[in-house]
Amino acid sequence: MKACPSRSGATINxxxxxxxxxxxxxxxxxxxPAVLVGHSYGGAVITEAGNHPxxxxxxxxAAFAPDKGESVGSLIADPPPGAPVPPILPPRDGFLLLDRDxxxxxxxxxxxxxxxxxxxxxxxxxxxxxxxxxVSEPAWRTKPSWYLVSADDHMIPPAAQRAxxxxxxxxVTESPGSHAVYVSQPAVAAAVITQAAQTH
Numbered sequence: 091m092k093a094c095p096s097r098s099g100a101t102i103n104x105x106x107x108x109x110x111x112x113x114x115x116x117x118x119x120x121x122x123p124a125v126l127v128g129h130s131y132g133g134a135v136i137t138e139a140g141n142h143p144x145x146x147x148x149x150x151x152a153a154f155a156p157d158k159g160e161s162v163g164s165l166i167a168d169p170p171p172g173a174p175v176p177p178i179l180p181p182r183d184g185f186l187l188l189d190r191d192x193x194x195x196x197x198x199x200x201x202x203x204x205x206x207x208x209x210x211x212x213x214x215x216x217x218x219x220x221x222x223x224x225v226s227e228p229a230w231r232t233k234p235s236w237y238l239v240s241a242d243d244h245m246i247p248p249a250a251q252r253a254x255x256x257x258x259x260x261x262v263t264e265s266p267g268s269h270a271v272y273v274s275q276p277a278v279a280a281a282v283i284t285q286a287a288q289t290h
Contacts, residue, residue: 106134106161106223113139120144125286128153129272130245131216134162140229147286148233148260151272151279152240155254156225163222165250174244185215196244198270209270230258236286238279239264240271261285 123146133153193210237255
């Protein structure tokens with residue numbers, strides 16, 4: 091799950107609370123247990139929405155896994171020396187985008203050039219409020235979790251991914267890959283999701 095608003099904002103939530111509410115609506119309609127999958131900011135969404143009784147497991151794909159009181163914004167606020175810094179442009183009308191010219195190198199370095207360019211052109215802005223939304227109760231404390239660490243990630247440092255996955259006591263798979271590991275290594279990402287689904 092990747093939760094970011096559309097350019098129009100129509101029927102799309104603009105906050106972590108809104109994205110969690112939208113996810114819970116879907117979960118309410120299910121008649122069987124679900125595995126929630128989150129990439130990047132989507133990890134914060136599943137961390138909160140995963141407390142829903144219909145959620146059996148969580149899967150983080152190069153994603154943030156905040157603890158209570160943490161947000162994506164707080165987790166990226168003070169990168170350690172030498173860590174890659176995402177090329178986030180200054181907010182415009184409350185929305186954030188990645189610098190198109192630096193997108194491929196930071197987000198999709200192992201994706202074919204034309205596809206990376208398309209991804210840069212089609213990226214959707216994320217609302218500042220969404221990134222600053224704090225988790226109230228992390229579902230990974232009570233739900234089994236899986237985590238795919240992308241070892242060549244220049245958006246979320248691999249060391250940070252390892253620390254979050256260890257804190258969550260997740261079953262970890264590590265693979266070469268950029269932040270777009272689900273695009274460059276789809277079989278690896280699918281295998282992690284399948285493992286979580288088959289366990290429950």
